[in-house]
Amino acid sequence: MNKGELVKAVAERTKITLKEADAVISAVFDEIQDTVAGGEKVTLVGFGTFEARKRAEREGRNPKTNEKMIIPATVAPAFSAGKTFKEAVLTNNK
Known part of the structure; x- marks a missing residue:
C-alpha cells in the first residue's frame, strides 16, 4: 500500500x-x-513507537577492497511495533 x-x-x-x-x-x-x-518518542498505544536511535561508531570493511574502515556514529529513525500490531500480523500470517 x-x-x-x-x-x-x-x-x-x-x-x-x-x-x-x-x-x-x-x-x-x-x-x-x-x-x-x-x-x-512518539508512542501510539497498541500500534507502536517511533524514535531516534543512536548507532555507535564501528569498524566495517569496504566490500570491493576488503579494506578496514571506520563507520561513524549516527542517529537513525526506528519503529518498534506494539503488542496489538504484532498480534494482528501474527494472526493474519498463519
Missing part, C-alpha cells in the same frame, strides 16, 4: 473527502517526523 492507497482507504472508512484524508495523513506523518527529529 502506498500513500495514495492509504488516503483512499481512510477516506472511504471515515466518509471524508480524499483531500481531507490526504491533509490529515500528511499532518500525522509530518508531526511524527518533526517529533522524532527533535529527539522525542
Whole structure:
C-alpha cells in the first residue's frame, strides 16, 4: 500500500473527502517526523513507537577492497511495533 492507497482507504472508512484524508495523513506523518527529529518518542498505544536511535561508531570493511574502515556514529529513525500490531500480523500470517 502506498500513500495514495492509504488516503483512499481512510477516506472511504471515515466518509471524508480524499483531500481531507490526504491533509490529515500528511499532518500525522509530518508531526511524527518533526517529533522524532527533535529527539522525542512518539508512542501510539497498541500500534507502536517511533524514535531516534543512536548507532555507535564501528569498524566495517569496504566490500570491493576488503579494506578496514571506520563507520561513524549516527542517529537513525526506528519503529518498534506494539503488542496489538504484532498480534494482528501474527494472526493474519498463519
